[in-house]
Amino acid sequence: MSERAEELKARVAAREAHMRESWVRAMEARIVQEQLQTCYRVEGVNHYENCREISEKYLTMLRENRVTGYKQVDV
Template identity: 50%
Template sequence: MEAKHPSAEEYSEIIARREEKIREDWIRTMQARIVREELQKCHKAEGVNHYQVCHELAQTYLDLLKDAKVKGYRIIDQ
């Protein structure tokens, strides 16, 4: 049985989908980084009141951390 090789158009589409996935992963990662930096500023500025004042920002950061990993396009089972 012969292995089917993708055509040039199919290969270009595969590469475009890979790049888009990696780009989206990096966007989520950078959003989490920006929120983390804002949270650090809030903690420093608010002092002992940071638990009340920065709570929403901390919750947003925790929500972003769930998906803020650059996984790549290939999953390798070990």
């Protein structure tokens, strides 16, 4: 194979790995969201105190675990 073909294969593999990791982080956030919903239902009126840690974890995951594209375009 030529160098160009190997470079293209490496680029495609890197892009797929990036997208896979991005989706894994997004799905982790979804799991935490489901845990938070369950906690709200179970705890009732005490959910502000008892679900605080899960809530804070979910908020940080919302900020950090977004699905991003492979190319970053500065606007």
